[in-house]
Amino acid sequence: MPPLLRTSLPLLCFLCALLSFNSAADDAVQVVTELSPPNQILINDNIGGSSTDIVRHVLSEANVDADINIYPWARAFYLAKKQANTLIYSLAKTPEREPLFHWLGKVAYFRLGFVSLASSKHINIKQLEDARAYRIAVQRDDISALFFVKRGFTVLQTTDIKHSYRLLLSGKVDLIIDDPNYVGAMAQQFNLPASHLRFISAIEELSVYGYLAANKDLDATTVANIKEAFAAIEDTPWYQQKLRNPYHELQTFND
DSSP states (O other), rough: OOOHHHHHHHHHHHHHHHHHHHHHHHHEEEEEEEBBBTTTTEETTTSSHHHHHHHHHHHHTTOEEEEEOOOOOOHHHHHHHTTTEEEEEEEETTTTGGGGEEEEEEEEEEEEEEEEEOOOOOOOOOOOGGGSSEEEEEEEEEHHHHHHHHHOOOOOSSSSHHHHHHHTTTTOOEEEEEEEHHHHHHHTTOOOOOGEEEEEEEEEEEEEEEEEEEEEEEEEHHHHHHHHHHHHHHTTHHHHHHHHOOOOOEEEEEE
């Protein structure tokens, strides 16, 4: 073997291996989400929660090996739109979002509405227009942000739900948008009793399901396998309990 070829062969093998690794990395599936107790929680660097349990189960049944990573919601949403083979949860389906993703299955149910400090007894919202008098924080690219911006509200857009709660607790905004079943879990994140916060009223148009969705470039076989895994559990008590906790009667109003 000529000396030059002997010298170049190890380098050639290394480059081939590197290209193969990069190709495999490009094909790897990743899952992105946000911190949103109790659906997506982080305990000792481990991601859990009711929606996460559903996602892990269906991916396992579909033989999809994927890491789950928590980001601020706007970042997670951007990655899911732009990066091939990326899944995201819990994503509400809207007319604007529907053509952007494969919608694989439901992983949560939200009944969103106005949350204030319990001490803010002056806040009184009997109809949606009443909320214009108050400072409202919403998460960028979240369904609540789309809802209020579309209706001409002036809102403060944050990176994630925890940031919105910080603004509320510090008195920098009067209202945030969350589900009444989740307020207590978020209060725990700040070492506060649930009684420190007050759910005022639900917004009927923000009663929605959250989905596991996928970038449009996810291959058809993987999409079909995940949908099949959802179909296999959709009538089970375990799935129904994870998907939707019992709701008490809430004051609501339509747009």
